[in-house]
Amino acid sequence: MQSSAHRVQEAAAFPMPRTAIHHVPIEGSTAQWIDRQVAGGISLRSASLTIHNGKSLVTDVSFDLAPGECMAVVGPNGAGKSSLLKLLSGRNCPSTGSVHLRGEAVHAMAPLDRARRIALVSQHAEPDRRLRVRDYVELGRVPHRGRVSWDASRAIVDDAVQRVGLRHLVDRQVGELSGGERQRAAIARALCQQPELLLLDEPTNHLDPRARADVLDLAHDLGCMVIAVLHDLDRISSFAHRVAVMAAGKLVACGPAAEALAPSIVQSVFNMDCFPVVNPATGRSIIVFDTPSK
Numbered sequence: 315m316q317s318s319a320h321r322v323q324e325a326a327a328f329p330m331p332r333t334a335i336h337h338v339p340i341e342g343s344t345a346q347w348i349d350r351q352v353a354g355g356i357s358l359r360s361a362s363l364t365i366h367n368g369k370s371l372v373t374d375v376s377f378d379l380a381p382g383e384c385m386a387v388v389g390p391n392g393a394g395k396s397s398l399l400k401l402l403s404g405r406n407c408p409s410t411g412s413v414h415l416r417g418e419a420v421h422a423m424a425p426l427d428r429a430r431r432i433a434l435v436s437q438h439a440e441p442d443r444r445l446r447v448r449d450y451v452e453l454g455r456v457p458h459r460g461r462v463s464w465d466a467s468r469a470i471v472d473d474a475v476q477r478v479g480l481r482h483l484v485d486r487q488v489g490e491l492s493g494g495e496r497q498r499a500a501i502a503r504a505l506c507q508q509p510e511l512l513l514l515d516e517p518t519n520h521l522d523p524r525a526r527a528d529v530l531d532l533a534h535d536l537g538c539m540v541i542a543v544l545h546d547l548d549r550i551s552s553f554a555h556r557v558a559v560m561a562a563g564k565l566v567a568c569g570p571a572a573e574a575l576a577p578s579i580v581q582s583v584f585n586m587d588c589f590p591v592v593n594p595a596t597g598r599s600i601i602v603f604d605t606p607s608k
């Protein structure tokens with residue numbers, strides 16, 4: 315694991331069109347995939363999502379994630395990151411290929427079973443503004459209703475709001491929260507689901523710098539599989555065991571941050587330079603991202 319003190323300076327907008335994509339080998343042989351399925355991970359094999367007009371939002375994506383691992387999904391706007399999460403969550407069925415959790419196709423799971431096993435915090439969640447924060451967070455317990463005692467469920471909700479720092483706001487209405495507070499409430503609700511796989515679509519937008527770090531540290535330490543779409547590349551190496559880089563619906567790199575975010579890949583996908591510098595105060599290596607000189 316690398317230092318968490320990475321800093322990023324991202325361009326306000328990505329210039330189009332982009333340069334050619336560098337393809338790097340995707341990890342995992344068929345034998346490893348079978349091993350991981352048995353061990354209880356998530357496996358995508360040549361998963362694609364094509365919509366009615368023939369447009370391909372996700373094309374031929376394959377990767378494995380083992381239990382307890384965290385993955386960051388990065389890529390420019392429109393690269394297909396949210397569409398990938400919809401495949402992983404079972405919200406969309408792959409047009410071709412497969413998405414398996416512990417060997418079970420996620421789109422074929424019974425909805426209640428899937429809700430117990432996979433939680434998705436989507437990019438554009440619009441909760442009922444009149445709900446109290448506690449009641450909103452408690453919705454995450456719905457798939458488990460009748461399976462654990464009311465006291466145990468209440469303790470899980472209390473723990474979730476505590477973890478995201480919203481204990482003091484549990485009686486507020488959701489509509490009265492700031493953007494960052496609402497984001498935290500959505501994460502608390504997902505934590506209450508106690509999923510095997512937690513999917514977070516840009517969980518750190520709206521959050522202040524310390525809250526970003528705290529949310530990713532929290533996700534990293536949960537112990538379940540976490541796949542998070544992130545734009546703030548600075549926190550990635552401290553959060554993710556592996557990074558998936560997407561561009562134009564395709565997976566162009568997948569591996570440890572140092573490999574998947576190699577300068578040549580960052581350059582081709584984001585049209586950004588990146589280089590390491592050392593923080594003189596701590597001695598930690600920091601990766602700086604910058605727009606290329608003209």
Ligand SMILES: Nc1ncnc2c1ncn2[C@@H]1O[C@H](COP(=O)(O)OP(=O)(O)OP(=O)(O)O)[C@@H](O)[C@H]1O
Nearest residue numbers: 365369371389390391392393394395396397398437
């Ligand atoms: N239902 C849809 N119908 C048609 N096109 C869609 C649909 N959903 C997404 N798209 C298109 O598919 C592409 C990928 O969208 P997606 O939301 O997955 O991108 P993204 O990587 O999450 O982008 P962002 O960083 O902006 O959130 C985009 O060009 C988008 O306009």
Ligand SMILES: [Mg+2]
Nearest residue numbers: 395396437515
């Ligand atoms: Mg998105």
